[in-house]
Amino acid sequence: MKILISELPKSPWWGKGIPMYDDNPVMRLDAVPNQSLLQRERAQLISILEENEIGVVELPFPSLFDQEPIKHDFVYIRDPFISNQQGKAIILRMKEVNRRSDSRIAEELLINLGMDITHIPDTPGLYAEGGEFYYCPKENILFSGQSRNSVSGMEAVADALNVSGLVTIQSHSFHLDTYFTPVLNPKGFVCALIICMDVISVKSARDLNNFAKKKNIPIIDIPIEDAIGTAAHPGSFAANALPLPGLLISPNQFTNKAINEQLEKMDVQRIITPTTQFELSGGSIHCITNEI
Numbered sequence: 001m002k003i004l005i006s007e008l009p010k011s012p013w014w015g016k017g018i019p020m021y022d023d024n025p026v027m028r029l030d031a032v033p034n035q036s037l038l039q040r041e042r043a044q045l046i047s048i049l050e051e052n053e054i055g056v057v058e059l060p061f062p063s064l065f066d067q068e069p070i071k072h073d074f075v076y077i078r079d080p081f082i083s084n085q086q087g088k089a090i091i092l093r094m095k096e097v098n099r100r101s102d103s104r105i106a107e108e109l110l111i112n113l114g115m116d117i118t119h120i121p122d123t124p125g126l127y128a129e130g131g132e133f134y135y136c137p138k139e140n141i142l143f144s145g146q147s148r149n150s151v152s153g154m155e156a157v158a159d160a161l162n163v164s165g166l167v168t169i170q171s172h173s174f175h176l177d178t179y180f181t182p183v184l185n186p187k188g189f190v191c192a193l194i195i196c197m198d199v200i201s202v203k204s205a206r207d208l209n210n211f212a213k214k215k216n217i218p219i220i221d222i223p224i225e226d227a228i229g230t231a232a233h234p235g236s237f238a239a240n241a242l243p244l245p246g247l248l249i250s251p252n253q254f255t256n257k258a259i260n261e262q263l264e265k266m267d268v269q270r271i272i273t274p275t276t277q278f279e280l281s282g283g284s285i286h287c288i289t290n291e292i
């Protein structure tokens with residue numbers, strides 16, 4: 001497995017101001033990221049991955065998206081596709097129409113990397129975005145949100161990955177990775193679930209508790225401040241993490257410091273690396289990385 005990260009555009013990333021999407025309340029409309037800080041935060045994340053002997057592949061930022069009208073969302077490389085981490089990529093059909101061209105360009109770049117490509121059906125009402133998924137290959141389990149995923153979309157992705165289990169989490173909150181992350185032990189097995197239970201449905205809470213009970217793993221409940229937060233008070237994005245075997249890379253500390261001690265007992269190292277400038281556009285570590 002390697003981690004894919006997009007290069008930044010040649011023009012300043014959202015240098016004319018960040019746009020606003022209706023269902024992502026924490027995007028800071030017209031905010032202009034600090035470009036030098038943005039570059040340092042990206043470089044630090046790459047350095048952490050390489051220090052932990054995780055290969056990094058940097059995709060060139062498409063020049064097409066660096067021209068008027070500017071489309072700088074491609075930096076969130078998580079959303080256009082999901083991989084089985086064994087050479088196969090499933091190209092996704094995004095709910096946000098403005099971003100569907102991201103998937104077409106990502107496909108071309110993934111083909112250049114030698115990956116096998118599969119598509120989910122291009123059908124009205126069927127949509128799926130990478131930020132709504134966490135795929136855990138060791139157990140072949142797919143966690144799926146249901147905000148920017150339709151039921152038909154998540155089922156199409158589950159079929160394409162040929163998963164053994166699909167765990168659906170219903171919430172009105174934007175993208176699953178803004179309020180949830182699985183934790184992987186050093187062997188790659190799911191050993192805990194970190195989630196803001198306040199933002200999910202009663203049925204999903206019940207299903208997650210049943211899943212955790214069967215797996216004999218804890219559910220670690222976090223407040224909304226550790227997740228996406230609200231439009232008036234954006235959260236810390238601590239839940240927007242990249243889970244790797246024995247490692248959880250996050251942009252911020254959890255409010256409850258005892259969580260770190262709990263993870264240490266599971267032999268999971270937690271590394272904090274800020275993504276303050278990426279968060280202005282509503283995303284963080286899980287959004288700007290993708291496993292291949």
